[in-house]
Amino acid sequence: MWHWPLTYVGHNFGTDYIGYPYTGFLAMSLMCIMLGTILTYITLKSGSIWPAAIMHAVSNVSPSILICFIDSEKAVGWHAQSVLTFPLNTLPMLVFAVFFFLRYARKSEAVAKG
Numbered sequence: 001m002w003h004w005p006l007t008y009v010g011h012n013f014g015t016d017y018i019g020y021p022y023t024g025f026l027a028m029s030l031m032c033i034m035l036g037t038i039l040t041y042i043t044l045k046s047g048s049i050w051p052a053a054i055m056h057a058v059s060n061v062s063p064s065i066l067i068c069f070i071d072s073e074k075a076v077g078w079h080a081q082s083v084l085t086f087p088l089n090t091l092p093m094l095v096f097a098v099f100f101f102l103r104y105a106r107k108s109e110a111v112a113k114g
Helices: 004-008 022-046 050-067 078-084 086-113
Strands: none
Touching (some): 004 022, 022 050
């Protein structure tokens, strides 16, 4: 919910998409849960917050860097397209999040059993 005010004003996806702003809230929430799972695993595995902090920064800036390589005429309306392509863009993140969650859950279960 921390990101919802920025999503509402169009920072993440713009304002001209189907279901505005609620589908944006849902998309941002799902992405944060998936990324949070990955960052938590990285923090626990490394024993430091720094690898996760760096990965979070890279995650935040990646769309801005990629848009620099797109022709400016094609870049118009890219926010609206990002909601429509959200499932395709986040599928790899979902796969990693599930993998890391299951891996950590198995390790926690083994530790609990002794």
